[in-house]
Every structure is written in C-alpha cells, then in structure tokens.
Amino acid sequence: MTVKSKPKASVVLLAIVNIASAIGLVYTTHLVRQSTAELQALREQSYQLDAEYGRLLLEASTLGSHARVEAVAVDQLGMQIPKQEQVEVIEVQP
Template sequence: MLIRDHIAVIVIALLVMVSAIAIVLSQHHSRGLITELQGLYVERDWLDTEWGQLLLEQSTWATPSRIEHFAGNKLNMSVPSHDNFVVLVHE
C-alpha cells in the first residue's frame, strides 16, 4: 500500500508540474498576442490618419474651381457657348 501511495503522489506531482508548465506557456503566448494586438492598433491609427489626409487631398484636388482652372490654363479648354451645345436623345 505504501508504494501505491508514493506512486500516486509522484503522478499527482507530475500532473501539477505539467499543469504549471502549460500555464506558463499559455501566459507567454497570451502576452505575445497582446503585444501583436497593440502593434496592430498603432498601425490602424496610423492608417486612419493617412486615410484622412488622403481624403482631404482628394477633395482639394477635385474641387470644381481647380478643375476648371486646370482645364482652362493647361488644356486650353473653355465653357462652350449656348449655340455650341448639342443634346443627344436616345430613341
């Protein structure tokens, strides 16, 4: 009976050690994932800022007055007179 008790204690001790090692590995993995998540949050914030700046730049470049100025000065275009309008009707 004494040997059985010792074997039971040894088995329980081994199970406790395996459980402790599993907890340590789980904590290590969890901390790695948290670090990665924080890095992704930083990247998301940077991309949000860049996206906002690009939207502002796009709205600046696409203003009607800027397009009209570019068409007139660079492409020598002008607004056609009323007589030069052509209306197409699809039948």
Template sequence: MSRIDLLLLLVAIVCALGVVTAQHHARKLTVAIQQEKDRSQQMEVEWGQLRLEHSTWSMPARVENIVVNQLQMQLPNQKQIQYVHVSPALLQEAQP
C-alpha cells in the same frame, strides 16, 4: 519520497509549465492586438489625409484653372453646340 509524492510533483511541474506557456501565449496575443490597433489608427490617419488631398485636387476652381490655363480649353459658343435627339424606342433597346 513515495511514488504518489513523485507523481504529484510531476503533475505540479507540468501544470506550472502549462500556466507559463499560456501566459506567454496570452502576452504575445496582447502585443499583436496592440500592434494591429496601432496599424489601424495609422490607416485611419492616412485615410483622412487622402480624403483631404482628394478634396483639394478635385476643387472645381483648381480643375477650371488647369482646363483653361494648361489645356487651353474653353466653353463652346452656341453655334458649336449640337443636340442629338434619340427616340424612346432606341433608349429601351439599349437597356439590358
């Protein structure tokens, strides 16, 4: 075998190793992408569940039931309501 043949064989082996390495890296990236897609889908499902749970917990009828039964709160009668009048000048001073 001549030196040129040996050099070409060495170049071919190096190229083959480069192709194998690139394919391995591409497969690893494909697996990582699929894992992230799965994770994203799981998060979407969890987000939907959390929105549903939030809407359930914050239903006005449920809140009113807790306020009346557990906290024993009630609406004030007309005699208990006091109105506070604020002058427009005070409102302007309070704004940043």
C-alpha cells in the same frame, strides 16, 4: 506492498500534472503577452492609418476641389462645355 505503492504512483502523477500545468501557465502567459504586444502594434498601426487617411482625404479634397478641376480642364487641357449644336441626343431602345 501493492497498498503502499498505489499512493506513490498517484503522487508522482499529480506532481507531473502539476508541473505540466505550471509550465502550461507560463507558456500561455507568454502567448498572451505576445498577442497583447501584437494587438498594441496593430492598434497603433490602425491609428497611423487613420491619420494617414485623414491626411490623404485632405489632399484629395484640395486636389479634387471642383474649382481646381474646372480650372485645370479649361486652362491646361483646353476643354470646354459642349455647345448646344455639339450635343447629339441618342434615344436608347429599352
């Protein structure tokens, strides 16, 4: 009896392990798909951000061009380059 029941138990065990591994495989595949989708989305986002950065850089360089900054400073803000007599040189004690 004991001799007969032993293989039976191991077969059941193996069957369970087998099914568990099969479900595990399905599950990890699912996880991989999810992660892949997420990776794709992030790649796309990185590309979009890159494009956005390029656009902003363009804008910043247009708005921040030295010619424009100078024109705004002089015309709109009424600024001027300090004249010699307006400059105080301060000695800094080390």
